[in-house]
Amino acid sequence: MKKYFLLLVCFTHVVVVSFAAKAPKQVIVAPGTLSAASATLVWDKPDQAVRYHIILNGKEVGAVSKSNYMLTGLTPSTAYNCVVKTEGADGKLSGNSKPVKFTTTPQGKVLNITEFGARGDGSTINTKAIQKSIDACPEYGTVLIPEGNFVSGALFLKSRMTLQIEKGGTLKGSPNTEDYEPFINNRFEGWEMKTYASLINAGTMDSNGGYTTQQISIKGEGTISGGGGALGKAMIDKHGMRSRGRLIMLMNCQNVELQGLQIKDAPCWTIHYIYSKGISCHDLDIVSTAHNGDGLDPDSSDDSYIFNCSFSTGDDCIAIKSGKNPEGYTIGRPTRNVQITNCNFTKGHGISIGSEMSGGVSDVLVQDCTAGALLNGMQIKGTKERGGYVKNVTVTDCQLLKITIFSALNYNNDGAAAPLPPTFENFIFKNIDLKAATIKEPVININGFKDPAHKLKNVRFDNIIMPNGSKVIVNDAQNVRFANVKMINGSKPDYSLNNSTQTTY
Template sequence: MRNPTLLATLAMTCSMPLWAVQAPVKVQVPTLAYDDQQIILVWEKPGNHADIVDYHVYANGKLLGSSNTNNGEVSPAKPYIDRFYQQDVHNFHHRIAIHSYTAQGLKPDTEYRFTVRSVDRNGKESAPSAAVAQRTTPVPALFDVKRYGAKGDGSTLDTAAIQSAIDACSVGCKVLLPAGTYKSGALYLKSNMTLEIAEGATLLGSERAEDYPRDGYIQYPYSTTVRPASLINALPRDPRKHQAFENIRIVGKGTIDGNGWKRNADVRDERGQPLPFYLPSDNTRYMHDGVLAKAQVERAVAEGMNVKDAYGQMRSSLITLRDVTNVFYGGFTVLNPAYHGIMNLETRNVVLANTTHKTYDANNGDGIEFANSRGAMVFNNFFDTGDDCVNFAAGTGADAVHQKAQEDAWIFNNYFRKGHGMVVAGSHTGAWIQNILAEDNVSDGTDAGLRMKSTNFMGGGARHVTFRDSAIRNTVKQAFIFTLDYNDPNAKLDYKRSTVAGQFRDINVSDVSVENAGTAAIEVKGDSQHNAFHQGLVFERVRFSGPAPVKIEGLKDSRFDNLRFSETNGANPWQVSNSQGLAFSDVEPAPKP
């Protein structure tokens, strides 16, 4: 006798495709990534995402649009990513996936329910993701700095007026810099506020050293180095006191300009767009090249500090936040810091989205740095920097073991143009840098891709780092570098050396394309004299085009699987020494015995 239910089940099974489109997972709203008009969503790709080419986002059951199209509207990285792939005429590079969406034009104080569906090459949608609900904020109380006396004429010092607006700001308020150029010294934010630099507005750092308190903060509790305040700070105004902060947003389509260095003639980038080029400098040239940098070093030297220490310690960064829970940076452009760009010290839950960093070639002009912090998202940003683009630090030497690790970060959908490295761990590795995921990024012209650097007396290291699904072209130096041979000529060794070397371990690199690396495709430098080996490096499904070799020294217990090397000019790329326990599988060309 036939079983109708069984027959129907078999018929349904036979009609199903062999591969069904999988829905994205962990759809979420990043920390403070919403206001009264917009909400940003991000999500993780499903496990089987090879045929997924886009994502559709729905609000309250209605289609809002696609992630690819939306990304072109909000992300300064997207036009550069698109051009990168347009130039890839041989289809060599790994194609990244865009997995964020900015819902705009929303109503204030209104709840929205979002779902996301994957879209395959045939336009077929997956089932919806799990829903996420988010309410926009009420319209915030507005504190316009002009109502507090700010002129915005580019020459009047507006520090007091802007600070008055910040101090008057009520919980949940917005301090607004409307169109204009606001020259200012150090500003101090407080909890539960938004600072908005509007389109057409520039917050311009004063060129006078005296406008930045000299005793701003100490980088680490065991340091003797005292750094000056930055242009924007979430720090105690009395550095002898501790103060915690929460819920700070810095947003807008305007510009934050540190006024650190003289500007050389602008250059044209690969899209024909103008980019600033700041005079590269060091502690012998700052007096000719610097603006604020020059003034701050000269002040410190006049007060008795030697030039090397003054140059390495007494220049202001653009933004410094310490001990802040919940931070959102969004939309603005960063220019010309005298020292670093955006510094996050001992913070929790920090998001950097849709920002533009044009700091090349300002000395030490990093993009964003996290130190001893937990929880970070960095996505949809354009980096053209004078130092590391995204950097992680965790303390120095023996005393760093008493600090918290730097951990839990997700870096995706960024474009890296210039910079010492796309994603960088070190050189301050003492308390460990761990649980870092960098994926779906594109780089063209950085010094290195994944850059890990420490010393044999720093301690700690980096572990549990994943770098995947990305495309790299034209690195000046290495595509991947893991080294204990790092030296910073401006660093002051004001800490107790560790008896343990830094180490890089449990690092996974997969599904990455590298074209035209400079000095090395992969470089590993341990310290075999001190029995300091890196270990647990895994490279899978990585392809290289170009003659750059693989240089490995001081590595153990690591695996290389499904690696391809082309355009090597007939040379075997592998140069391996003082290493042990290395496994190679399906590698062409393979290492020589």
């Protein structure tokens, strides 16, 4: 990383001032991650950062290059004070961040599901035994799934509990559709409706209500595995495409952590949360191959922290949503403050916002991520029927293969239109490595809406490197700026502009 200097010319001499690394801002305990023995910190990435040093109660406990750190080995019901320092390129440390103070939770009882009759033989349906252990779990207690293959139907978690899956342990979704009945209130592809329950469920969906379920952790070194595409097809055959349950479904939940697990083989979307706040998904390995096999879908929810995760999916790796067309527009519950950092996207359709975004999406950060050959790359998508908005999106310090903004899609566009087209505005793409992109199609393809009042507005591309022969398309846009956007040979890419104004490159 370069070191920058400011030359102050005084009357008789020159003073050289080094721009030292700054302490991180907004160091917080990620929502839902506080337990009896651990807490996970996240913070905003300052300029000039090389490493971070974590100081707990006055003693350094770790140093990392990522903007997050998991504190372990803590004592239950104990107060802690933590600060983070930034190490700059010169090896010097910043001052302390603003302290973050927290108190660990009490240590609750651990309930092993085998004590309630569960059998990890890969064939016994253990729904009743596991649910009995959940119902018996005291506050701050843990339901433990040990080594073995434990098959189950729909399970329903409650507040202030942990579901922990040990290394070598698998919670396996039943292949039988009847094990996910009765139907529950849900939302799928933007519409509120009744669907099959998911393998893991928490909360009760209510678009007008508050948070019904709080402080849940789903974690461990084991596996959550669903019935996959075969279960999804069986659900479709019985009750239609939109009847399918997810693998993990959170509804009107607050302060939930998903950590450490391999999560795979969903019948459609893998992790879906709606009308929720404070969801932390970290250190997960998410794999799906099913039709509509999204990896993670934040839906009309606030304060999502997604970090240190890997994705290989049959559809969008992440799809940020907020309802569809007049229904989503009228409910009007947006998704806000989504931070996606230090993630690896190896396969799928996109790191996506939309297409169901009618309640609005704002304040999204994608940072320090790497994406493989995703079908649509880093993608913002909607249709003119959606209504709502997507605004204040920043994508920075990433290695990508494509950037797209789509305003017309050939799927999931049934139903009446919202009263106005969407608004797409205020996007920043900065420090993006696109060198490995294919040039068979545009590497950057951004489009607004045809309505003159709904052009794509206020988009900046700063410090972008692309392969030789790259093309950039800008349609129906206003105030789009390209600064230091170059191909490997130093030349500018080929620009194609249509119905766009105030565009500079």
